[in-house]
Amino acid sequence: MRSIAPHLEAAEQSLAPGAAAPRTDTRRELSELRQLLIAQARLVQSQQRHIQQLEAAVGQAVVQQTAASTAAQHAAESAAAAAAAAVEHVQRLGEGPLILPPTAEVVSGGRRSSILEDLKEQEARANQMILEAPLHDRRLTGLFDARYHSTAWGATPRDFRVLPKRIFLVRHAESEGNVDNIAYTYLPDPRVPLTARGWQQAMAAGDRLKASMEEANGGKPCKLFFYTSPYLRSRQTYEGLAMAFQPEQVQGVQEEVQLREQDFGNFQDAEGKKREKAERLRFGRFFYRFPNGESGADVYDRMTIFEDHLVRDINAGRFADNTSLVLVTHGLALRIFLMRWFHWTVDQFMSVFNPPNAEPLMLERVPSDWEARQGGPCAWIHTKALYRLSDGSREIIKGCTEEMCQTSWMPRGINPLDPADRILLPGP
The missing domain is CATH 3.40.50.1240 (Phosphoglycerate mutase-like)
Incomplete structure (x- = not known):
């Protein structure tokens, strides 16, 4: 549009007031061409906004998924640290009486200790956080959302x-x-x-x-x-x-x-x-x-x-x-x-x-x-x-x-303009 606009202005200035009917027709054609250029510029701006919305949505989804993964990792590390502390405590006691910290109990009969149960609970909570991570409305970025x-x-x-x-x-x-x-x-x-x-x-x-x-x-x-x-x-x-x-x-x-x-x-x-x-x-x-x-x-x-x-x-x-x-x-x-x-x-x-x-x-x-x-x-x-x-x-x-x-779920980049109309596209 920037490359064509100066030529439009020069053409309008060349038309003297009170010109004949042909010049009036030319002025009207120039006005219509200007409107087409403005509409094209608005189309480009709209596409740019959609791209920005898409990038923002993708970025937000990545941040949320990263946060959920980090929370799961921290939970697993905390559980592993508790288990290591319990094992170290047992080893330090040696042959003496077995006294475990409150977070763990050794249960007879082959049943699992509460440490393992805590690990399972932490993992389940982390997985639930991932499952419940919100999926934002893709329609706001121009995408299909089933x-x-x-x-x-x-x-x-x-x-x-x-x-x-x-x-x-x-x-x-x-x-x-x-x-x-x-x-x-x-x-x-x-x-x-x-x-x-x-x-x-x-x-x-x-x-x-x-x-x-x-x-x-x-x-x-x-x-x-x-x-x-x-x-x-x-x-x-x-x-x-x-x-x-x-x-x-x-x-x-x-x-x-x-x-x-x-x-x-x-x-x-x-x-x-x-x-x-x-x-x-x-x-x-x-x-x-x-x-x-x-x-x-x-x-x-x-x-x-x-x-x-x-x-x-x-x-x-x-x-x-x-x-x-x-x-x-x-x-x-x-x-x-x-x-x-x-x-x-x-x-x-x-x-x-x-x-x-x-x-x-x-x-x-x-x-x-x-x-x-x-x-x-x-x-x-x-x-x-x-x-x-x-x-x-x-x-x-x-x-x-x-x-x-495969079926693309992204918007197809189809140019609505005929190749003969490429003169209406904005310049570099």
């Missing part, structure tokens, strides 16, 4: 340890349509089955899924709840996956119509579909709607509804007790699930390719059990932001960057 969500004190759990630690996404195994598109000309899309190779892929994926989960659980049995697309190839993939697990490990299976593949129309004429796909490239792959079918944006809308209900079930503790979720779906639907979950832009979505058939992708819960406890440091984070795509899964789904693998 504690003030419309369902925060109802469906949203205050202890995130009831949430599943893992959510697996599986594209169906190889189908007849993957081998030959002609199958769609005489088979309804929902009735296209797996190939023999696809059945093998599904069963092998179940073995890999079981091995990875048992490794994460330290060899303990794992539990799963399945969601599957109603299309035949997805339901058959579920059957292949479930073969690797004992019946009691499968907590349930639920068919979800919203997990189906993008609708490309009804019976697909091969030549007509080629023309439509060529037209889709010219129009835009995400927004092009097939005749009698859907666009990618349509799939996005129904996936939004599905994820809304899924998060409600997750928050209600439906998948607690170390139960993992497995969603069996389709290539494009899987990518749009991730797009909606991680808030990708359309351009980011278009840069990501379908994963291979029957290759499980894993969303893992980020916080540890200590962080996810009631009143813990992530109690204000939205449920979706607690999950990220694992590093191994990022290698499977090509085009997904590290930044795209």
Whole structure:
């Protein structure tokens, strides 16, 4: 703004009083430009205030956490000093009569002394201080705060340890349509089955899924709840996956119509579909709607509804007790699930390719059990932001960057101005 303002003043001075109508129009345009510059300056000032508020809130939280930790450390040191004094007193007495200070008593029968009980009480008090450390309202700094969500004190759990630690996404195994598109000309899309190779892929994926989960659980049995697309190839993939697990490990299976593949129309004429796909490239792959079918944006809308209900079930503790979720779906639907979950832009979505058939992708819960406890440091984070795509899964789904693998809870730094309007930005 400083770099442009002198030019505005010079231009205004060059306009003599009583000038003709063109000069009046110029003066009005200069006035409007000045107003735009003032509005931009106010926007910058507002952003600076938000940054300062954020820094202050973070600093205050650090100070409070440091104070709580210092108090806990002092309590532990005091208890340790009392214990050392008691031991030294006993050693000094030697073989004489055993007289302990009032803070400790030796109790027969193998019971613990009051010194150990004091240590436990001091530790419990220190932990309680940390648990009760206030979490300030993040809304004042422009951040999301789940504690003030419309369902925060109802469906949203205050202890995130009831949430599943893992959510697996599986594209169906190889189908007849993957081998030959002609199958769609005489088979309804929902009735296209797996190939023999696809059945093998599904069963092998179940073995890999079981091995990875048992490794994460330290060899303990794992539990799963399945969601599957109603299309035949997805339901058959579920059957292949479930073969690797004992019946009691499968907590349930639920068919979800919203997990189906993008609708490309009804019976697909091969030549007509080629023309439509060529037209889709010219129009835009995400927004092009097939005749009698859907666009990618349509799939996005129904996936939004599905994820809304899924998060409600997750928050209600439906998948607690170390139960993992497995969603069996389709290539494009899987990518749009991730797009909606991680808030990708359309351009980011278009840069990501379908994963291979029957290759499980894993969303893992980020916080540890200590962080996810009631009143813990992530109690204000939205449920979706607690999950990220694992590093191994990022290698499977090509085009997904590290930044795209998690939900940001910070404000996104999107510039509201078009690049052509950068002349309105303040100078250095």
